[in-house]
Amino acid sequence: DQQVKQNSPSLSVQEGRISILNCDYTNSMFDYFLWYKKYPAEGPTFLISISSIKDKNEDGRFTVFLNKSAKHLSLHIVPSQPGDSAVYFCAASKTGGSQGNLIFGKGTKLSVKP
Amino acid sequence: DGGITQSPKYLFRKEGQNVTLSCEQNLNHDAMYWYRQDPGQGLRLIYYSQIVNDFQKGDIAEGYSVSREKKESFPLTVTSAQKNPTAFYLCASCQSSYNSPLHFGNGTRLTVT
DSSP states (O other): OOSEEOOOSEEEEETTSOEEEEEEEOOTTEEEEEEEEEOTTSOOEEEEEEETTOSEEEETTEEEEEETTTTEEEEEESSOOGGGOEEEEEEEEETTOOTTSOEEOOOEEEEEEO | OOOEEEEOSEEEEOTTOOEEEEEEEOSOOSEEEEEEEOTTOOEEEEEEEEETTEEEEOTTOTTEEEOOSBTTBOOEEEOTTOSOOOEEEEEEEEOSSTTOOOEEOOOEEEEEO
């Protein structure tokens, strides 16, 4: 049973527009959520995170929104750039768990076209 | 430059052979992790270690073994008991403090034929 779901395997966006990547989760015990970015043949790199006590966290072009009642989070990238083309993984951790015990979604491949 | 080094990048083995994947970090992180990625799948946790000489099974530990004799090193052995060993293996580390970001290595692609 998938606890973290990324229902869109891929997303294509024009350069300069907004990219919105979505993630749903089922376990109400999750209290910390993260987004990782992964290029081919490389390890994922941490992008941005949000605690369950917040509903928004912003870092430059990247903003993560959390809707706890809907068990949904989203990553907004504005403006999108060709270098943002990568696979984006949503991940969640449970209360009391160390950050490495993450549950990952299957990823969404973002393509930003010039 | 601090980071996590996984070697080799590509590894080929014949079925029935054990193989050990190397992971070294110089970030002085307490905790280390092994994940596996299959095509179209998320990362799944194999084993983790939060302190030297101690480790715990993750979600898919069967057919794998690890050791943590040094803080910097966390090798993963894929044994012949692992039914589907061909995959992309990722090592990661972080500080033990809650919500400390995970740092990943660049992975080892293992192919077993």
